[in-house]
Structure formats: structure tokens, C-alpha cells
Amino acid sequence: MTIKGHVWKYGDNVDTDAIIPARYLNVSSTKDLAAHCMEDIDPAFAASVKKGDIIVAGENFGCGSSREHAPIAIKGAGISCVIASSYARIFYRNAINIGLPILESAQAVREAKKGHELEVQIEAGTIRNLTTGKTYRTAAYPKFMLAIINAGGLVGYTKARIEERRRG
Amino acid sequence: MGQTLAEKILSAHTSDPVRPGEFAQVRVDVALANDVTAPIAIREFEKIGTGKVFNPDSVVLVPDHFAPNKDIKSAAQCAIMRNFARDQEISHYFEVGKMGIEHVLLPEQGLVLPGDVVVGADSHTCTYGALGAFSTGMGSTDIAVAMATGEIWMRVPETIRIVYTGVLQPWVGGKDLILYTIGKIGVSGALYKAIEFAGQAIDALSMAGRFTMANMAIEAGAKAGLFAFDDKTRTYVDQRATREYTPYAADEDADYAATIEIDASLIKPQVAFPYLPENTRPVSEAGNIPIDQVVIGSCTNGRVEDLRVAAGILRGKAVHASVRCIILPGSQQVYLDALREGLIEDFITAGAAVSTPTCGPCLGGHMGVLAAGERAASTTNRNFRGRMGHPESEVYLVGPAVAAASAIAGRITRPQEVL
Numbered sequence: 374m375t376i377k378g379h380v381w382k383y384g385d386n387v388d389t390d391a392i393i394p395a396r397y398l399n400v401s402s403t404k405d406l407a408a409h410c411m412e413d414i415d416p417a418f419a420a421s422v423k424k425g426d427i428i429v430a431g432e433n434f435g436c437g438s439s440r441e442h443a444p445i446a447i448k449g450a451g452i453s454c455v456i457a458s459s460y461a462r463i464f465y466r467n468a469i470n471i472g473l474p475i476l477e478s479a480q481a482v483r484e485a486k487k488g489h490e491l492e493v494q495i496e497a498g499t500i501r502n503l504t505t506g507k508t509y510r511t512a513a514y515p516k517f518m519l520a521i522i523n524a525g526g527l528v529g530y531t532k533a534r535i536e537e538r539r540r541g
Numbered sequence: 542m543g544q545t546l547a548e549k550i551l552s553a554h555t556s557d558p559v560r561p562g563e564f565a566q567v568r569v570d571v572a573l574a575n576d577v578t579a580p581i582a583i584r585e586f587e588k589i590g591t592g593k594v595f596n597p598d599s600v601v602l603v604p605d606h607f608a609p610n611k612d613i614k615s616a617a618q619c620a621i622m623r624n625f626a627r628d629q630e631i632s633h634y635f636e637v638g639k640m641g642i643e644h645v646l647l648p649e650q651g652l653v654l655p656g657d658v659v660v661g662a663d664s665h666t667c668t669y670g671a672l673g674a675f676s677t678g679m680g681s682t683d684i685a686v687a688m689a690t691g692e693i694w695m696r697v698p699e700t701i702r703i704v705y706t707g708v709l710q711p712w713v714g715g716k717d718l719i720l721y722t723i724g725k726i727g728v729s730g731a732l733y734k735a736i737e738f739a740g741q742a743i744d745a746l747s748m749a750g751r752f753t754m755a756n757m758a759i760e761a762g763a764k765a766g767l768f769a770f771d772d773k774t775r776t777y778v779d780q781r782a783t784r785e786y787t788p789y790a791a792d793e794d795a796d797y798a799a800t801i802e803i804d805a806s807l808i809k810p811q812v813a814f815p816y817l818p819e820n821t822r823p824v825s826e827a828g829n830i831p832i833d834q835v836v837i838g839s840c841t842n843g844r845v846e847d848l849r850v851a852a853g854i855l856r857g858k859a860v861h862a863s864v865r866c867i868i869l870p871g872s873q874q875v876y877l878d879a880l881r882e883g884l885i886e887d888f889i890t891a892g893a894a895v896s897t898p899t900c901g902p903c904l905g906g907h908m909g910v911l912a913a914g915e916r917a918a919s920t921t922n923r924n925f926r927g928r929m930g931h932p933e934s935e936v937y938l939v940g941p942a943v944a945a946a947s948a949i950a951g952r953i954t955r956p957q958e959v960l
Binding site for chain 1 (some may be wrong): 556564577578580581584588589590591606611612614618620661662664666678679680681682683685689690692694716728729732762764778817827846871904905906910923925926927932
């Protein structure tokens, strides 16, 4: 899968209250959540994000709550991929489980600026900054996680496992 | 090489013994969700197509975040969960009037036990580590899968051991220990790892203090925060357990990713400044921070022991004229215990408001939302921007003693200053 989009850049410890404030958790529809994505730290985001854009952030992205509403809001806003130096673990598994591509590369993060254009190849784990011409390599996904990704997320993966068991 | 407590418990719940870094399908004893996370979990559960949950006695559903229903949208979310609980004949669904804040309620009701694997669609599910259970927060889709199959995927975490030596100073409790620890290792200091809390100060700590510490393991990025099973755990659990349980202990030669030693006798009452729980300092070095609101309660500090500490300071005193002081007992049982002990009278006489159990203000939901420019001293667990209301409001995290003292003084202060 190849992804191309422009960068929205954020710092370290972007928490889930920043991604989707708790006051909007009284709904669970993707559209309603996406409308408030990043509202408290970047009020312009939801209105101006373009389909395919990429969020680039520092350490511990998605720290805080377990709310799956966070990756749902990001994906629903049209973001094609998140690249961070590191992730909070619940956010990481939520993103994998719902099929939001996420990659880790501290160097790509350091050298990307808002508005840069990136090209990302998920399986190969490469990030190309088309604005600067630099290419970055990320660690490949563990096999187990790739299986979830290839099944389109954890629900698809689980359905296949149940089917496999049923057949014995 | 021996196993840590986390590895021991997980190995007892997998087909083969596990080592850190491995991915495994883990059997779960309890799967938990609340009114915010259950609606998405139910939506995903229905896509999986098993029809029925794997065991209606092993699923726990608690409307606590925006319940009692704060608005029409919340009422609709709560209704989705209530209807699912009815259709699936879930034994442990707690309606308003019986419910509490989930992480106070489940241990109190004997639903989570030592040696269990517990997964919850709430990040503070790590609270049950205080019982010597492996419990961790996950997303709604994870809980959908756990509800459908009784299993969930995990990456087995490495463990950091934190040893607290010495005897605690007066007015220092579990909240101060964990705030100090997060200040020391940072909000990503235990990322993807389990923490084992140990040492003389931990042995002496009450179960309530241990719940508070385990609760905030997630604020250091940890997957779980565990305590060894001891006589205190046994006494707490044996009067509540709803089924048999198996306690586990770490091996003497367990392999830890790191061991950190902390002289707990040097720790003073702590406060975490906005906007991260790692921004800690002793309250004595906080300077002059006037406050508009005090919140005492939550899954972190909503147990009767916490209310006892707060009431002991507020008794016979008055909440400062410019402060709204809101008390949130963690469960109906905590409320009743506090009532019988006279603590509720202490609070109301001092000019504090006492609420039915709810997560409410902790996440800026209801029952004490802050306006722009307002500040709260709160016994909750997060002080992110906008956490308790307006993005330009501020939350200072403290323990119940400092919260009560600050309510009287109208600024963040030590208990010694008002007694």
C-alpha cells in the first residue's frame, strides 16, 4: 500500500484528550468524532485537513485514555497514516485493530515540517519526504501484527480464526 | 531464568509459557467496558458474528462516565449498553443506584481477583494490579473480541521493578508515591512495560493506597502495575471473592528490564502541574496557586480510606469562599460507608457538595466542568489540556489530604498549613 499526503506536525505526548476531547465522547459515529479531531491543540485541523494527509508527531503519541474514538477520529478526518517517534501502547493497538496505518521513525519525524509531502510504503516500511528528497526506513511490523493488518483489522482477523477453528 | 509476576500470570493464561516480547493469545477472566467504550465494542462484537458473549458471567458493564445520563446523547449511549446487557443476560451490569466508578466497584464486589487476567476498554483497568492480577486497558475492538472469544492478543511486556524503601512521612500516601514516581521516570518511562511495585513502604501501604498506585501506572505509559499478593491482599479479597482464585508470585531470579530504588522516606506530598502527570514537585515548592475547584474522588482516590483522610482535614472547618469543593464517592458502598461513619456530614457541614458516584468531572464530562481560566486541585489521574473542561482551564493532581487542605485555604497547600 502506497500513501501520499501532506504533513500535519505535532510535538511529544499528544494525548487522547487532544486528539478527541472527552466532551465529545457522548457519540460514537465516525463523522461526529472527526469533526472535533485535534480541536483543543489545533482548531484549524478538522476544517482544513485533506484526504490522504499524514500526521507526524513526537514521542508517546496517543497517551492517556483507551478511547478508540481517537484513531477513529483521525481516520475519519481523512488522515491516511500516522508517523511518530513512539506511541502509547493502547493507541498503537487501537490503530492496528481498526486498520489505521502507523509507523515509527524518530528521524523522519525530526526532519518533516508542516506541509511537506510524504510518500509512505507500509509493507516495505519506507517513508520518502518528497519535499526534501530524503528516504527513511522503519522497522518492519512483526509477523503477528502484519496478519491483523492484512485482515483489515482485528475483527476480520478474529472472524477468520473462528472460521478456521470451526473447520477444525 | 525465572519469571516476573506479569510473565507468571500470562503464562497461566496461554497455551505455552511466554517470554517478554512474544505475541500470544491470552485467555481472559474478565472483560470490562463502560458507557463511553461499550457502544463501539458492541458494534464491533456484532460484526464478529458469534451472536453470544463467551461467558455472560465474565463480562462486566458499568455506566459510570456520563451516567447518571448527562444529556440525551449520553442517554442513548447508556441505552445501547443496557439493552446489550439485557439481551446477552450479562450477570454483572450495574445500573445507576447500584453502580460505582468501575475500578472502585469491581474489586469491591469481588469480581476481579489475584492471578486473573482482566482486560477493560478503559485505560485505568490497570488498577487491579493492586490485587496481584494482570489487568490492562485496551480499545473497544479488543473488548469486542474478548467478549466474543474469551481471548485477546497481547505482546508480553518486560517488567520494571520499583522498590520503595523506608517509612512514609505524615500525610504522604499512595498518590504521592505514584506522582513522585511518574515525575522521576516520565509519562513514557514505562512504555509497553509492566511495573512491579515492591519494598518496605509498599508492604506497609493499605490496599486503597495500592489501588491508587496501580491505577496511575498507565500515566507512566505502563501496560500494567502489579503488587505481590500478601496478607493485606488476602484479607481484602477473602471477604469479597465471588469465585476461586490462584495467587502467583514472581520468581526470586526473575529477569527485570530495570530495577529502580526510591527512598520513600524522603517523599513529601506531591502536586502535578498542568499539562502532564510528570510535572510533579513537592507541594511545599508549588508557590501561590489559587484554585476555583477541588475534586475529591475518582477511580484513583474514590475509596472510603481516601474520603476518611479528606474528611479528617475538613471536619469542623469551612471550604474557602471562592472554592467549589466536590466529593465523589467511588461506589454506592463507599457512599454508604462514608455516610455511616459521619464523613458525609463532615463534608456537607464544611460546605462541600457530595455527588452520586460518577467519573463526571475527571474527564470534563459533567458534575464540575471548568470554565476558561479556572483551576482545580483534583485527586484524579490526568491533567492534560482541557481534561476537566475548557482548554484554557488547569488541573493540578494531588492526593486527598492536599486536596482537602487546598479546599480550605483556597490555594494549593499542605495539610500542615490548615490544621
